[in-house]
Amino acid sequence: MLLLLAPLAAAECNLTDVELTDAELSQQMTLSFKAFDQTPDQGWRRYYDRGCYSQAAQLLVAYVETHPERAERYTILLMHTGQLLAMSGEDDAALPYLRRQRALEQGKDNPYWDNAAFTDAHIAFLQRDKAALIAARDRIAKKQPIPDTSDWPDWMRGKIANLDVVEGFLHCFDRPFAEAYGQDCRQGLTPLTDIDL
16 A cells, blocks of 8 residues: 555745755665655655655655656656645646656556546646546546555545545635645535536
8 A cells, every 4th residue: 555645734844854955865865665755754755744845846856767667666656746846836847747657557447546537637737627627536536435444544544535635626726736735625625516617
């Protein structure tokens, strides 16, 4: 099971305990996929958790370029790179990573997760294509809820994976990605069938 981006909390970059120096960047490139991408408070997540999205994006871009074979095998690296670039306001730079991830996810399926639809939703949001975003959301909504077992993070159990994120994109369609991805756009939402899309 891949560790996903936890729900985004509002934060401002705080580099008092982490700074992205050349030495730090070089050291980060030596980390395994699991340490760099999947371990809390390590790799790019140390920066993300402190609201330092630009530094996290810089690390992800460098890691994907340094280890292209890992990006092919673990496509979540490409998704995270696209997400962090978009969170940094670099929507155009995010799209190639998301498209590459989407191409690699083509034809993969499981009962709980539709990576292709989730990536399509990101691309549609960044391109301001509401019809494509709604179509991706409808595909995600057909998935089974995540089982209430210890195999999944608490915040995902019993929910349809990523449906809240995509509905947040729809509710905050005209806002920047970092805002639309956040909790304020996901929480307390009226059903999308009841709002003017």
